[in-house]
Amino acid sequence: MCGIVGLFLKDQSLAPQLGNMLTDMLITMTDRGPDSAGIAIYGEDSIGKTKITVQSPNADSDFVGLAEELGKGLGVAVTQTDNDTHTVLDIPAGQFEAARSILAEIRPSVRIMSRGENLEIYKEVGLPKDVADRFNLSGMTGTHGIGHTRMATESAVTTMGAHPFNTGSDQCLVHNGSLSNHNSLRRKLRREGVTIQTENDTEVGAAYLTWKMMNGATLGEALQSSLDDLDGFFTFVVGTKDGFGVVRDPIACKPAVMAETDQYVAFGSEYRALVNLPGIEDARVWEPEPATVYFWSHNDSPTSQEKAA
Amino acid sequence: MQTYDLESEGLRGLNSTLQKQSGETNQTNWQVINPKGSHAIAVGLDAPIEVTVKGSTGYYCAGMNQQATIKVEGSVGPGVAENMMSGQVIIDGDASQYAGATGHGGLLVIKGNASSRCGISMKGIDIVVHGDIGHMSAFMAQAGNLVVCGDAGDALGDSLYEARLFVRGSVKSLGADCIEKELRPEHYEILKDLLDRAGSDAKPEEFKRYGSARQLYNFDVDKSAAY
Numbered sequence: 001m002c003g004i005v006g007l008f009l010k011d012q013s014l015a016p017q018l019g020n021m022l023t024d025m026l027i028t029m030t031d032r033g034p035d036s037a038g039i040a041i042y043g044e045d046s047i048g049k050t051k052i053t054v055q056s057p058n059a060d061s062d063f064v065g066l067a068e069e070l071g072k073g074l075g076v077a078v079t080q081t082d083n084d085t086h087t088v089l090d091i092p093a094g095q096f097e098a099a100r101s102i103l104a105e106i107r108p109s110v111r112i113m114s115r116g117e118n119l120e121i122y123k124e125v126g127l128p129k130d131v132a133d134r135f136n137l138s139g140m141t142g143t144h145g146i147g148h149t150r151m152a153t154e155s156a157v158t159t160m161g162a163h164p165f166n167t168g169s170d171q172c173l174v175h176n177g178s179l180s181n182h183n184s185l186r187r188k189l190r191r192e193g194v195t196i197q198t199e200n201d202t203e204v205g206a207a208y209l210t211w212k213m214m215n216g217a218t219l220g221e222a223l224q225s226s227l228d229d230l231d232g233f234f235t236f237v238v239g240t241k242d243g244f245g246v247v248r249d250p251i252a253c254k255p256a257v258m259a260e261t262d263q264y265v266a267f268g269s270e271y272r273a274l275v276n277l278p279g280i281e282d283a284r285v286w287e288p289e290p291a292t293v294y295f296w297s298h299n300d301s302p303t304s305q306e307k308a309a
Numbered sequence: 310m311q312t313y314d315l316e317s318e319g320l321r322g323l324n325s326t327l328q329k330q331s332g333e334t335n336q337t338n339w340q341v342i343n344p345k346g347s348h349a350i351a352v353g354l355d356a357p358i359e360v361t362v363k364g365s366t367g368y369y370c371a372g373m374n375q376q377a378t379i380k381v382e383g384s385v386g387p388g389v390a391e392n393m394m395s396g397q398v399i400i401d402g403d404a405s406q407y408a409g410a411t412g413h414g415g416l417l418v419i420k421g422n423a424s425s426r427c428g429i430s431m432k433g434i435d436i437v438v439h440g441d442i443g444h445m446s447a448f449m450a451q452a453g454n455l456v457v458c459g460d461a462g463d464a465l466g467d468s469l470y471e472a473r474l475f476v477r478g479s480v481k482s483l484g485a486d487c488i489e490k491e492l493r494p495e496h497y498e499i500l501k502d503l504l505d506r507a508g509s510d511a512k513p514e515e516f517k518r519y520g521s522a523r524q525l526y527n528f529d530v531d532k533s534a535a536y
Contacts, residue, residue, distance in 0.1 A: 252425055252444075255387060255405065271365050271386060272346035285365070285384060287405055287424050290444065 002163075002176040003029025003149040004256075006237045006267035007277075008244050008296045012143065014263055014278075019140030023132045025266075025273040026147040030128045032176075032269055033149030036162035037131040038123025040172040040239050041145040046117050050096050050169070052089045053113040053120045054103065055159060059085045062107050073102040084134045085159075086113065086122050093117075096169070111160060111197070116170030118142075118241055123162040143298060146239045146267075148174040154182070154201040165203045167194065168210035170241040175202040176254045176269060177233035185229070205230060209238065223247045223293040237267055243297035252290035259283040265296045311336050315350070316343035323350065327377075330356040346386070351379050354396075371398045374415060390417045393434055406443070409436045412453065418507040425462065428455045431472055437507035447474055448484065456503050458511045466519055474519040475500055477511055485535045486525040492518045 005025035009015060019041065026037060056062035063082050067089060071078035074095055081088045091099050096115050103110055114121035122135040128149045132138060148163035155161045164172040179185075182201040185208060190196060194207045194214075208229065212222035219238065223245055226236070235254040238245045246267060248256055259266045259274050261283045268274045271285070288294055313323050323341060330336060339360045344350055348367040351360050354377040362370070365383030375394040384402030393412040400408075403421035410426070412434025419427075419436070425443035428436050433452045441459035448464070450472035460478035467484020473496070474487070483489075492500075492513075500513040525535060 250444075252406070257386075257405075270346060270367055271384070272348075272367055275345040285402075287403070290425065 001032040001151040003032030003269045003273070004146070004174050004176050004235065004237050004267060005029060005148075005269070005273050006144075006146045006174075006239075006244055006246075008144040008265040009263070010265070011263040015143060016141050018142045018145055020138045021277060022140075022145045022147050023138040024276050025268060026132060026137070026149060027129050028273045028275075029147075029149045029269060033151045034127055035152055035157045036123065036125045036150040036159070037128035037148065038121060038150075038162045038164050038174075039132075039135075039137050039140075039145060039147040040114065040119060040121045040164040040166070040174075041137075041140050041142045042118040042170075042239065042241065043120065043140070043142040044118070046090060048093050049090050050093050050099075050115055050117065051120060052091060052096065052099060052103075052115045053086055053122070054089060054110045055086050055113050055123075056107065056110045057085070057159075058109055059087070062110055063087050066107065066110075069106050070099060070102055073106065074098055083122070083136070085124060086135065088120055114164075114166035114172065116166070116241065119166065119170045119172060119239070121164055121166055121172060123148075123164070124159055125157055125162065144239065144244055146172060146174050146237050146244060154178050155199050160198045161200050163202055164239070165200070165206040167196070167203065167207040168213065170239075171206070171210055171213070172239040173202065173206035173209065174237050175205055176235045177249070179205055179230055179232040179234065181231040201232070205234065205236065219245055220293055220295055223295075227291050235269075240297075242299050243295060245293060245295040246288050247293050248288055248290050250291040256288050257285065258288055258294075259285045310338045310340060313339060313341050314343055315341055315347060316345060320347060320349065324352055327351055327354050327358070327360065330354070330358050332356055332376075334358065344383070348386070351377070354379070357396075365402065374398060384421065389419075390415070390434075393417065403440070404438075408438075409434050412436070414453075416503075416506060420508075422459065428453075428472070431455065435503055437503050437509060439507070439509055441478070444481075445484070447472055447487075450474075454499060454503060456500065456507070456516070458509055466521070468525060469519075469521040471521060473499070475516040476519065477516045480517075480519070483519065486522050487519055488522045490518045490520045492516065 067078040067080035079090045163174040179201040182204040209222045235248045341362045344364045346367045352372040355375040357376045359378045362381045367386040369388045371379040372391045378397045380399045387405040390398040393415040395415045399418045404423040407426040408423045409417040417436045419438045422440035427442045427446040429448045431450045431453045437456040444462035447466045451470040457476045461480045464484035466487030497513045
C-alpha cells in the first residue's frame with residue numbers, strides 16, 4: 001500500500017499552516033502505511049547556504065558539538081538546529097561533498113536525510129502520528145511539502161528505508177508501489193557516480209531522476225523517461241525547490257487523487273486525505289491520468305503548468 | 310427521511326442499520342451526511358430502500374448491493390458497486406478505477422467520468438457512464454451492457470466474452486478479441502431503455518457497438534500471443 005500526501009501552495013498566506021495541513025493529511029493516511037512516516041518540507045530560501053538534514057540513532061551524543069566540529073573541518077562557520085533524532089546543519093553553499101566526507105569521519109553513525117537550499121526531510125519508523133509529534137511537523141512552515149506513510153514491501157522497516165528520498169540538491173521523491181528492476185538500475189547508476197545509500201527500490205527511482213537531471217533533462221523530461229526505464233508499479237510525487245510533480249505508471253493501479261483551488265494544489269492517495277483542506281467542497285478534484293506527467297511550479301505564475309512534458 | 314451522521318455515529322453502525330432494513334420497512338429513505346471520503350459506505354444492502362450519500366466517498370461504496378437505490382452526491386473512489394446483484398447506484402461525480410467490477414445485475418450510472426478498468430469482469434450488470442472511461446475497461450466482461458456517452462481509453466473489451474459495449478465517442482484502442490459489431494434494432498431498444506433510465510439525452514443512433522470476436526474462447530496455439 002503506502003500513502004502519499006502533497007501540498008503545493010499558490011497562496012503564500014497559507015505558508016504558516018503548511019505543516020499543520022500536511023500533518024493532518026499524513027495522519028489520515030496511517031491505514032495505508034503504519035510502519036514509518038516522513039515529510040519533506042520546503043521552507044525559506046537560505047541564500048548562499050546549504051541545509052543538510054542529518055539523522056542519528058544516537059542523537060544525544062552525536063549532535064553534541066557537531067556544527068563546531070564540522071565547521072572546523074570545513075574552515076567555515078556552521079550552525080545546527082536540533083529536532084529530536086534529526087539536526088539541520090547550515091553550511092556555506094558548494095561545500096556539501098566536503099561536508100559529507102567530514103561527517104563520515106567525525107560521526108560515522110550520522111546519516112544524511114537531505115540537502116538543499118530549502119529542503120528539510122524528517123523521517124522515522126513508527127506510526128505517522130508519533131513521527132509527526134516527535135518532530136512537531138504541524139508547526140512547520142513552507143511553500144510546499146510532501147509526506148509519506150510506509151507499508152514496507154521492498155526493503156526493511158528502517159529509518160533509511162522510509163520516504164521521502166533525497167538524491168540531489170532540493171530534490172525528493174515519495175513512491176507508492178514497487179519497482180522490479182531496481183537492482184540492475186542501482187548498479188548502473190552507481191557506476192555513473194550517483195550516490196545511493198540503501199537497498200530500497202524507491203531510492204533508485206529518486207536517483208534515476210537525479211541522474212537524468214544531472215545530464216541536462218528537466219524534471220518533466222526526467223519523469224517522462226522514467227515511464228520507459230522503470231519497471232513495476234508506481235505513483236510518484238516529486239518535490240523540487242520550485243514545486244512538485246506527479247507521475248503514475250501506465251497501468252495506474254496505485255491510487256491518486258488531486259484537488260486544486262486558487263490557494264493550493266493537493267495530492268492524496270485517497271480523497272479522505274484532502275477532506276479537511278480549506279475550500280475542498282468547491283475544489284476541482286480529479287484523478288491524474290496514467291503515464292502523464294503533471295507539474296506545478298512557483299515560477300509559472302499565475303497559473304501553474306499542467307502536463308508539462 | 311432518516312439522517313445518519315457518519316462522522317459522529319461511525320461506519321459499522323451505518324452498514325448494520327441499513328443491512329437490517331427489510332422489504333417491509335417504512336424507513337425507506339436515508340441520507341448519510343459527512344461521508345468525507347470514507348470506505349465501504351452502504352455495502353451489502355438487501356431491501357428496496359433509497360440511500361443518498363451527501364458528499365464524496367472512498368473505496369467500495371455500495372458494494373454487493375441488492376434492491377436498494379444508492380445515490381452519491383459527489384465522486385467515488387475505487388470499486389464502486391462492486392459485485393452488485395440488483396438495484397441502482399447513481400454517482401453524480403466521477404468514479405475511480407474498477408467501477409461496477411464483477412457486477413451480476415442492477416444499474417450503475419456515473420454522471421461524470423469513470424477511470425480505468427470500468428466494468429472489469431462484469432457478469433450481467435448494466436453500466437451507463439455519461440462521460441469518458443479509462444483504459445482496460447470491460448476486461449474479460451462476461452455479460453451485461455456497458456454504455457459510454459463519451460470516449461473510451463486503451464484496450465477496451467480485452468478478452469471479452471458476451472458483454473455488449475456501446476460507445477458514442479472515440480475508442481483509443483480495442484483490446485484483444487474485441488471488434489466493432491453491427492448495431493441491430495434490438496440493440497437500439499436496449500440502448501434507448503438504458504439511456505432513458507440513466508437520464509441521458511444521448512441518442513442510440515450516435516453509438517457504435519463493440520463485442521467479442523469469439524476467437525479466444527478455446528486455446529489456439531497460432532493465437533498464443535493474443536492470450
